[in-house]
Amino acid sequence: MNSILIIDDDPHILNLVKVTLKDAGYQTHKAIHGIEALSILEKYVIDLAIVDVMMPKMDGYTLTRKIKNTYDIPVILLTARGELHDKEHGYTAGTDDYIVKPFEPKELIFRIQAVLRRYDKPSTYIINLGDVKIDKRNYEVQIGKQHLLMPLKEFELLALLASRPNKVFNRDYLIESIWGIDFQGDERTVNVHIKRIRERLREVTSTIEIVTVRGVGYKLEVTSE
Known part of the structure; x- marks a missing residue:
């Protein structure tokens, strides 16, 4: 299930x-300005x-540049400003699409x-971390020449953690993403x-380790390459 962050100072x-x-069917997070949005991106x-383009504290173009420079995720600008030069400004900032109110x-x-289809590239199906290879197409974990068989939920949980090494996932997010x-x-x-x-994992590799972040959740660390 994809998670989408909506940033707009108009509550309606x-x-x-x-x-x-x-x-x-999407999960959602909300922010009323760019500062709050960046805080959410650090946590989730x-x-x-x-x-949105016109917001207090930070305009949408600046926020788009920050998101594109720090996080490898697509951005859609949603704005009332539909002139050609506004769109040019948006695409220059790095937006993937531009929708006018x-x-x-x-x-x-x-x-x-x-937009999500364009980002759903074949390379995203394979996660390589040291000697560990996680193939999301056939639900397979390979360590060197050895194949590790895992129940579906365990595999999905491992793949999610491995998709963002060192990123802390809170337990509620993990439950919603894996179990619904x-x-x-x-x-x-x-x-x-x-x-x-x-x-x-302990029986077959020391390359990756799942670390408990007390009071929050878990993260996956690569201990050696």
Whole structure:
């Protein structure tokens, strides 16, 4: 499930976009200005940002440049300014698409899907960390010449952590991403799965390690290359 950050100082637009995205099956985070958006990007894994141009504290063009320079995620500018020079400014800042208000909610979803498809490159299916290779196409973990068999949820959890080494994932995010929003369990489910993954990895490699961040969640560290 993709996670999308919406940044807009207009509460009506913010809530409209949030409802539209949730109905389409996306996870959402909201921010009313660029400073808050950057704070969220430091804490959560975000797959795409929707950025308003005219905002207090930091305009959308500046925020877009910061996002593109720091995080490898697509940006869609959502703005009332539709003149050619405004679009030029947006694309120069690095935006992947540009939508002018007012907009049709369905069009926003189509644009998001198109942008995410462009970022869904074959290379993203393979994660290489030292001697560990994680292939998300066939749910396979390979350490050197050895293949590690893992239950589906354990594999998905490991692949998610490995997708952003050193990034701290909080337990709620892990539950929503792997088990879904409607999951009735609690964080003990994550803890048990992490324990099992650690046990499996410990037997075959010392290249990667899942570290507990007290009171927050987990991160995967590469201990050697």
